[in-house]
Amino acid sequence: MRRSLTLLAVLGACAIAHAQTAKETIEVTATKIAEDVTLVPQSITVIDGDELRARNARDLESALGLAAGLSIAPGGDGGPASSVPEMWGLKEFDAFLLVVDGVPWGGAFNPDLPSLDLTGVDRIEVVRGAAPVMYGATSFVGVIHVIHRDAGAPGLGRVYGGSYGTFGAGATVPLSQRLDLRQSITANFDRQEFRDDRTNWHRGHVLYRRAAETHGGTLRFDADLAAIRQSPASPIPRDSDFAPDTNFNPSGAHIDEDRFHAVAGFDKKPWSTTLAVTYSKFDILRGFLTDAEATPNATGFTLDRSVTDIYFDTHVVKQFGSVRGIFGFDHLYGNARAKNGLFDYSTSNPAAFAVDEENELRNRRNFSGLYASTEWTLAPALRLDLGARLNHTRERQTGSDEAGSDTDSKSFTRVSGSAGITWRTSEALALFANYRNTFKPAAIDFGPEAEAEILDPETARSVEVGAKGRMHDVTWTLSAFRMDFSNLVLATIVDGLPALENGGKERFRGFEFETEFEPRPDARVGLGLSHHDARFREFVTEFDGVPADLRGKRLEMSPHNLVNAGFLWSPPHGWTAQAMVNYVGERFLNKRNTVLAPSYTTWSAGVGYKLSAGEIRIDGKNLNNTRPPVSESELGEAQFYRLPARRVEVTYRTTF
Numbered sequence: 001m002r003r004s005l006t007l008l009a010v011l012g013a014c015a016i017a018h019a020q021t022a023k024e025t026i027e028v029t030a031t032k033i034a035e036d037v038t039l040v041p042q043s044i045t046v047i048d049g050d051e052l053r054a055r056n057a058r059d060l061e062s063a064l065g066l067a068a069g070l071s072i073a074p075g076g077d078g079g080p081a082s083s084v085p086e087m088w089g090l091k092e093f094d095a096f097l098l099v100v101d102g103v104p105w106g107g108a109f110n111p112d113l114p115s116l117d118l119t120g121v122d123r124i125e126v127v128r129g130a131a132p133v134m135y136g137a138t139s140f141v142g143v144i145h146v147i148h149r150d151a152g153a154p155g156l157g158r159v160y161g162g163s164y165g166t167f168g169a170g171a172t173v174p175l176s177q178r179l180d181l182r183q184s185i186t187a188n189f190d191r192q193e194f195r196d197d198r199t200n201w202h203r204g205h206v207l208y209r210r211a212a213e214t215h216g217g218t219l220r221f222d223a224d225l226a227a228i229r230q231s232p233a234s235p236i237p238r239d240s241d242f243a244p245d246t247n248f249n250p251s252g253a254h255i256d257e258d259r260f261h262a263v264a265g266f267d268k269k270p271w272s273t274t275l276a277v278t279y280s281k282f283d284i285l286r287g288f289l290t291d292a293e294a295t296p297n298a299t300g301f302t303l304d305r306s307v308t309d310i311y312f313d314t315h316v317v318k319q320f321g322s323v324r325g326i327f328g329f330d331h332l333y334g335n336a337r338a339k340n341g342l343f344d345y346s347t348s349n350p351a352a353f354a355v356d357e358e359n360e361l362r363n364r365r366n367f368s369g370l371y372a373s374t375e376w377t378l379a380p381a382l383r384l385d386l387g388a389r390l391n392h393t394r395e396r397q398t399g400s401d402e403a404g405s406d407t408d409s410k411s412f413t414r415v416s417g418s419a420g421i422t423w424r425t426s427e428a429l430a431l432f433a434n435y436r437n438t439f440k441p442a443a444i445d446f447g448p449e450a451e452a453e454i455l456d457p458e459t460a461r462s463v464e465v466g467a468k469g470r471m472h473d474v475t476w477t478l479s480a481f482r483m484d485f486s487n488l489v490l491a492t493i494v495d496g497l498p499a500l501e502n503g504g505k506e507r508f509r510g511f512e513f514e515t516e517f518e519p520r521p522d523a524r525v526g527l528g529l530s531h532h533d534a535r536f537r538e539f540v541t542e543f544d545g546v547p548a549d550l551r552g553k554r555l556e557m558s559p560h561n562l563v564n565a566g567f568l569w570s571p572p573h574g575w576t577a578q579a580m581v582n583y584v585g586e587r588f589l590n591k592r593n594t595v596l597a598p599s600y601t602t603w604s605a606g607v608g609y610k611l612s613a614g615e616i617r618i619d620g621k622n623l624n625n626t627r628p629p630v631s632e633s634e635l636g637e638a639q640f641y642r643l644p645a646r647r648v649e650v651t652y653r654t655t656f
Contacts, residue, residue: 025475029099029125029145031373032134032272032326033317041385041420041432043128043466043479045514049121049149051524053156054570055578056606056619056651058118058190060085060144065580065604066564067126068477068514068528073630075641077445079230079255080194081114081201084631087128087141088483089508089532089558091631094443097131097139100146101222103263103276104135107309108334108365110443112280115226115259117205120156120172120186122149128512129462129481132416132438133387136330136369140440140460140485141508151209151220152182155656157614162649164193170205180213194233195645197247201230217268224261230254232286235639236629238589240292244627244642248289250300251351256283273314280307287345288498288636295346299497300353301448302341309334315371322377332367338446342497359401359450365441366394385420385434393441399452406452414439433465443489445634447498456487456502476515483508484537491634492541498635504539506555508532522571528564536591543592553593557632561585561599572610576617579605589629589640600628602643614654622646 024036025046037044045067057063060083061072069087076084078093087096097104098111106112118124125145135143149172157171170188186207193200203226210221232255234248247253258281265274287300315328341355373387396409420434442455466479488503510532517525536550566580582602589595603624608617622643629640 025470027125027127028102028147029127029143030131030134031375032102032315032328038424038430038468038470039383039422041383041422041434043464043468043477043512045126045477047124047126049123051568052118052121052124053653054568054576055566055580056608056617056649056653059083060113060116060118062580062604062621063118063124064126064144065582066514066516066526066528066566068564069128069510069512069530069532069562070126070528070564071559071562071582071584073641074644075233076631077235077634077641078114079201079228079232080192080196080199080644081203081228081230083113085144086558088481089510089534090141090488090555091557092443092489094489095139095141097135097143098146099135099143101148101263102145102274102313103261103311104332105146107278107307107311108332108367109307109309109336110445112259114201114228114230114255115203115205115257115280116146117188117203117207117226118146119158119170119188119205120149120153120184120207122147122153128479129434129464129483130418130436130438130460132436133371133373133389133418136332136367136371136389136391136416140438140458140483148186148207148209149184150182151184151211152177153184156653157656158651158653160649160651163647164195165191166193166647166649167191182211184209194647196233196245198231198249198253199233199247201228203228215268217266220263220265220267220274222261222263224259224263226257226259226261228255228257228259230256233641235288235633235636235641237289237292237636238595238629238638238640245645248287248298248347249350250285250287250298250345250353253286254284255286257281270317271314272316274312276309276311278307278309278311280309282306286635287350288633288639289347290636296344298345298347299448300343300345302355303338303446303448305336305338305446307334307336324375326373327371329370330368332365334363334365336363336444336446337361338450340448340450342448357402359399361444361446361450362398363444364396367441368392381424383422383424385418385422387419388415388417390415391439393457395441395454397444397452397454399450401450408452408454410441410454410457412439412441412457428471429467429469431467434463436460436462436464442487442502443500445491445498445500447635449494449497449499451499455489455500458485458487458489458502460485473518474515476513478511478513480511481509491632493637498637500634501541503536503541504550505537506535506539507537508534522569524568526564526566526568528562530562531560532558532562533560534558541591548592550591553591554588556588556591557629559585559587559599574610576608576610576615577606578619579603584628584630589632590638597629600626600643602626608651614652616650616652618648618650620646620648 168190175183284303313330345353462483563583606619
């Protein structure tokens with residue numbers, strides 16, 4: 001793999017001297033201002049919304065399938081509408097930051113992936129590594145930023161149906177396209193059915209966007225409403241011969257969420273302010289297998305959870321000669337209340353259960369930050385980036401059950417920051433390096449336990465070096481990284497129930513190469529290669545009451561090698577086609593590295609025909625119908641979710 005990366009880098013460098021420059025690719029995630037990605041000293045991928053629609057990509061797994069170093073496992077403990085991304089070799093539901101239109105999607109808690117809707121997306125930006133200055137105590141391995149089309153953009157429509165009774169329809173309609181007032185509304189309904197027993201999800205979603213010119217600036221307002229109804233799949237025990245479609249959940253299992261999200265903002269150069277308020281209500285009933293030979297053999301829980309998130313950011317951008325500075329303040333507030341009910345049941349009779357134990361968890365979080373970032377143009381080809389952030393976090397957590405209640409609270413004041421340098425030798429080549437130091441209060445999984453203890457915060461230091469280039473028909477990025485991690489939050493089992501613990505020290509390092517080639521304006525070929533090595537450095541834990549030193553062991557579910565490749569052919573008229581192949585290397589299914597899962601490959605493809613009034617197409621995912629374990633459950637001990645079975649969909653989409 002390393003030889004392949006080196007060879008590809010040399011080939012790319014040899015071609016640069018004779019290449020012509022291409023159009024700029026703009027990102028806003030790394031610095032909160034629009035910039036050409038070749039100027040920013042980080043590894044960044046931007047996926048255009050038109051490309052996503054041409055590939056009929058409506059979920060993160062499909063949308064990011066060609067991004068180097070990313071592996072998106074569909075489903076997981078969040079339900080079949082959710083996913084578990086892997087970046088830099090770490091596959092955790094909370095290690096990355098999900099941002100939608102500039103606002104953390106999940107607030108001060110965990111990314112709310114089931115409610116993420118890619119209808120009407122303008123582009124997706126992926127930044128590898130932490131965001132310690134602009135977004136503070138919320139990310140370690142990367143930022144995935146979903147950006148919708150502007151208010152008043154031209155209309156889009158789609159309708160589709162497919163395997164197992166799947167169907168859906170949606171449209172984005174401009175309401176006003178005047179220069180002084182732009183409005184649009186997106187409404188869609190999606191129903192995804194699966195081969196897995198009693199597994200599906202339904203999502204209804206409405207997004208209203210408004211932008212008005214007033215007082216020399218732009219006043220923005222978004223209102224987003226979503227209702228998600230999921231019937232979850234079961235994780236399958238590692239050492240078993242159960243069919244991948246087996247479902248151990250109690251009868252009527254569900255993960256239901258109602259979510260209201262509103263954003264108001266005002267932009268007037270050089271100042272920008274955003275305020276977002278989100279309220280989510282969850283109703284959950286689910287279970288997990290505990291002992292296949294016992295009676296009862298499963299544990300279930302009910303969960304009534306409400307979460308309120310508030311996000312505020314205000315910043316100014318100032319130019320001082322050759323130095324541009326960004327100065328701001330932001331605040332994340334989160335307030336969550338979860339009432340759990342526990343019960344035992346038998347999978348042979350999943351309808352017979354009664355709650356026999358109850359507990360409650362309350363958590364209140366406040367993450368505040370003063371930040372400053374500067375971009376200093378030392379010479380026309382040399383740029384230095386420096387950023388610092390003063391973080392102050394306060395958290396209070398109360399757990400109560402029949403035996404009483406307990407409360408824990410923690411507060412931290414800590415500086416985090418970053419430094420980066422870019423040497424742009426020509427329009428077609430830039431060398432970059434960066435250093436990032438960040439921390440994050442420990443995650444809360446809102447599982448069936450209600451422990452008052454707040455775990456120690458996670459901290460990380462990372463270094464990344466690389467090169468990127470852009471020619472008239474080729475773009476590429478080659479990078480290498482190392483991240484030293486402390487207090488990683490890991491899943492464990494305490495008294496038969498899922499819990500979380502701090503995981504000592506870990507080390508992540510690797511290489512990533514990504515390129516896209518456009519042989520003609522209506523055709524694209526993409527390739528991504530990565531090699532990751534994620535290992536424990538200092539961590540002693542217990543298995544069956546026996547201490548085990550995991551020093552040098554690889555983190556479970558972290559493959560060394562990932563390969564993504566695909567092509568897209570989408571002319572203005574006539575036939576279209578797309579295909580994608582994803583390879584995931586061998587990975588261990590346990591921390592002691594005694595159970596190795598073989599590598600696997602998945603294929604996806606589609607073909608369509610563009611008519612005068614739209615396009616009709618047929619697409620298939622996981623066409624080779626492989627069913628490997630793709631994510632580990634934090635509910636069931638040594639249990640894993642498998643890749644969903646092959647599915648095919650027919651879609652008609654149009655623009656107006």
